[in-house]
Amino acid sequence: MHLGVSESMRECEYSQISTRSSTPMETPYKKRTPKMRKWESFPGRNKFYCNGRIMMAKQTGVFYLTLVLILVTCGLFFTFDCPFLALQLTPVIPVIGGVLFLFVLGTLLRTSFSDPGVLPRATPDEAADLERQIDVANGSTGYRPPPRTKEVVINGQTVKLKYCFTCKIFRPPRASHCSLCDNCVERFDHHCPWVGNCVGRRNYRFFYMFILSLSFLTIFIFAFVITHVIIRSHRSGFLNALKDSPARYPFTEISLCRLVGLSGFHTYLISSNQTTNEDIKGSWSSKRGKDNYNPYSHGNIFTNCCAALCGPLPPSLIDRRGFIQSDTPQLAPPTNGITMYGATQSQQSHMCDQDQCIQSTKFVLQAAATPLLQQQSSQPVILTASPENGGSLPGRASLTLGGPCTSLPLGQPTPPTSTPSLSCHEATDMLPIHGHSHTHNHSHPLQEPVAHHHFLTPEEVPSPPGMLPCGSPLGHSHTMQAGFYNPASQDSLHEDSVRGLVKLSSV
Amino acid sequence: MAETHSLQDMRQQAAVAAKVFIQRDYTKGTVCQFQTKFPSELETRIDKQQFEETVQTLNNLYAEAEKLGSQSYIEGCLACLTAYTIFLCMETHYEKVLKKIAKYIQEQNDKIYAPRGLLLTDPIERGLRVIEVTIFEDRS
Numbered sequence: 001m002h003l004g005v006s007e008s009m010r011e012c013e014y015s016q017i018s019t020r021s022s023t024p025m026e027t028p029y030k031k032r033t034p035k036m037r038k039w040e041s042f043p044g045r046n047k048f049y050c051n052g053r054i055m056m057a058k059q060t061g062v063f064y065l066t067l068v069l070i071l072v073t074c075g076l077f078f079t080f081d082c083p084f085l086a087l088q089l090t091p092v093i094p095v096i097g098g099v100l101f102l103f104v105l106g107t108l109l110r111t112s113f114s115d116p117g118v119l120p121r122a123t124p125d126e127a128a129d130l131e132r133q134i135d136v137a138n139g140s141t142g143y144r145p146p147p148r149t150k151e152v153v154i155n156g157q158t159v160k161l162k163y164c165f166t167c168k169i170f171r172p173p174r175a176s177h178c179s180l181c182d183n184c185v186e187r188f189d190h191h192c193p194w195v196g197n198c199v200g201r202r203n204y205r206f207f208y209m210f211i212l213s214l215s216f217l218t219i220f221i222f223a224f225v226i227t228h229v230i231i232r233s234h235r236s237g238f239l240n241a242l243k244d245s246p247a248r249y250p251f252t253e254i255s256l257c258r259l260v261g262l263s264g265f266h267t268y269l270i271s272s273n274q275t276t277n278e279d280i281k282g283s284w285s286s287k288r289g290k291d292n293y294n295p296y297s298h299g300n301i302f303t304n305c306c307a308a309l310c311g312p313l314p315p316s317l318i319d320r321r322g323f324i325q326s327d328t329p330q331l332a333p334p335t336n337g338i339t340m341y342g343a344t345q346s347q348q349s350h351m352c353d354q355d356q357c358i359q360s361t362k363f364v365l366q367a368a369a370t371p372l373l374q375q376q377s378s379q380p381v382i383l384t385a386s387p388e389n390g391g392s393l394p395g396r397a398s399l400t401l402g403g404p405c406t407s408l409p410l411g412q413p414t415p416p417t418s419t420p421s422l423s424c425h426e427a428t429d430m431l432p433i434h435g436h437s438h439t440h441n442h443s444h445p446l447q448e449p450v451a452h453h454h455f456l457t458p459e460e461v462p463s464p465p466g467m468l469p470c471g472s473p474l475g476h477s478h479t480m481q482a483g484f485y486n487p488a489s490q491d492s493l494h495e496d497s498v499r500g501l502v503k504l505s506s507v
Numbered sequence: 508m509a510e511t512h513s514l515q516d517m518r519q520q521a522a523v524a525a526k527v528f529i530q531r532d533y534t535k536g537t538v539c540q541f542q543t544k545f546p547s548e549l550e551t552r553i554d555k556q557q558f559e560e561t562v563q564t565l566n567n568l569y570a571e572a573e574k575l576g577s578q579s580y581i582e583g584c585l586a587c588l589t590a591y592t593i594f595l596c597m598e599t600h601y602e603k604v605l606k607k608i609a610k611y612i613q614e615q616n617d618k619i620y621a622p623r624g625l626l627l628t629d630p631i632e633r634g635l636r637v638i639e640v641t642i643f644e645d646r647s
Contacts, residue, residue, distance in 0.1 A: 102590070103590055106590040106591065106592070107590065107591070110590075110591050119634050119636070120633075120634035120636075122636070123633065125526050125528075125639075126528055126633070126636070126637060126639075129526070129528050130528075152533045152534060153534060154533060154534060154535070154536050155535075155536060159533075161533070169636060172531065172533065172537060173533055173536070173537055174537055186537075187537065205583075205587075206591065209587065295536065296536055296537065298575075303575070306575065306580055306583075307575050309583060309587070310579065310580045310582075310583025310584055310587070311573075311575055311579055311580075311583060312572060312573055312574070312575075312579045312582075312583075312599065312600055312601045313583075313586075313594075313599050313601060314572075314573070314601055315599070315601060315602055315605065315631075317631070317634040317635060318634070319632075
């Protein structure tokens with residue numbers, strides 16, 4: 001019988017396995033159970049709508065606020081100002097306004113609803129294989145776990161690839177783990193609460209188009225509202241004009257500078273082919289060293305812009321609408337020659353326990369080492385004793401702790417904050433920083449006084465592990481890995497956003 | 508056509524002895540490329556040159572998908588002008604190349620790998636992280 005199988009393997013034709021089609025070998029019991037789509041068992045903290053077509057972050061409150069603000073402002077403009085302007089000046093004005101408004105809405109929805117470039121988590125086989133390779137490469141000696149970084153030379157620059165404990169993969173260059181969404185995202189820029197999603201490789205151009213078009217729309221509305229007031233004041237005096245068309249758009253004026261600044265900042269990022277994350281950390285800054293340069297840049301501004309905005313759009317890697325296949329191939333007993341598969345299975349379960357043990361150790365170390373972390377530089381040390389980057393962060397980095405979407409006009413010096421470390425997500429660190437940056441914001445008229453973004457220094461954060469009592473000694477630091485998941489920190493950051501918005505309403 | 512067995516049937520009947528994962532090669536940056544180094548576990552099953560040729564062809568196809576050329580720029584500009592609604596009715600260049608890749612892998616599996624008790628999994632099913640090569644138990 002076995003011979004027949006191997007012969008049939010050679011002689012018959014095969015069709016490509018499609019994970020989308022149902023298997024003909026389904027048992028009758030299985031046929032009765034409804035097929036689940038992959039989004040229904042997605043491990044990250046995302047919300048899905050329209051049967052998996054729409055993908056957003058878990059907290060979408062601020063996104064709805066963005067929508068309401070845009071709709072209300074444009075609604076007021078079209079209702080009160082456009083009829084007057086269309087009659088007095090030209091009907092082209094509401095047409096252009098309408099086109100801009102639709103473009104803004106389209107790009108906003110596209111940014112918010114699309115997959116930012118989430119990397120699917122490793123299958124158990126892959127994870128086991130990686131663990132095995134790491135052990136073989138480093139030799140598990142006693143208590144000290146092997147370092148989980150890999151170095152690779154890209155266009156002459158040495159880049160460290162970090163191992164993600166949650167996704168169980170070595171993150172590709174420029175990818176980062178978003179602790180809010182609990183996913184690794186390719187070319188991670190930042191997590192934007194205003195659009196209710198991460199901004200990554202697949203939706204960065206939509207995000208950029210959104211903020212650019214929204215800036216134009218805001219300038220457009222602002223300019224024509226002023227024009228309206230001026231025309232009326234010519235007729236009936238300034239005071240009467242103000243009485244007739246009261247200031248209906250407080251938000252427009254406030255957000256104008258912020259939006260223009262943000263658009264300028266992202267234009268700079270695109271032209272130098274950097275992400276917000278890299279810019280804040282100063283990864284490719286010449287301050288780090290004479291030979292430090294951005295290996296991903298194409299060399300000139302024009303090519304960088306074209307690549308970011310008009311380059312090929314990769315498809316989603318997570319196949320949210322595909323059906324889950326219960327695909328369990330039969331395991332062969334380990335033979336003399338090939339013992340890999342069986343060995344990795346048992347090793348994998350051992351690794352999972354070890355992983356949980358490591359993570360619970362990290363929690364304890366984190367609590368003990370929090371004051372220390374404030375003094376260290378931004379790069380978290382993953383499983384190595386020394387920090388990866390010497391020195392403190394540039395001052396600019398500390399401002400943008402308040403959020404990358406705060407307006408950062410080019411060339412403006414940033415006020416320093418007390419805490420250089422960006423990679424800490426702990427609530428205790430974040431709260432005083434926000435308070436500090438708020439006061440700074442008020443003193444700078446161009447700075448945005450609204451809630452910072454919860455800017456994610458997208459360091460890897462393990463999802464809440466089972467807190468197993470760990471027997472391994474705590475003295476071994478494989479970790480000063482900052483960025484632990486702390487449910488309290490997530491809630492307090494959310495509170496901060498709300499607090500910032502309350503401040504906005506009082507302006 | 509004579510009786511056809513799906514590869515899935517083969518998987519269910521034959522036992523998996525091992526899986527080998529070809530990792531990504533990041534030396535050229537973030538473009539999708541796989542390491543062409545021949546894994547030692549496949550030494551007894553397939554010719555080194557054959558395998559390297561398969562991986563190199565895949566690398567070339569992925570490079571074509573991510574190429575910055577006039578076609579991608581035109582597509583990008585058109586998409587921007589139509590507020591990205593054009594993707595509702597049109598397939599992107601990347602997706603077209605992915606289909607080509609799927610067809611190539613199927614062809615390679617049929618002609619070269621399945622007769623040797625091996626199976627290549629399309630990297631897109633593994634999030635473009637690895638090329639998974641399943642080694643089936645050799646019972647001959």
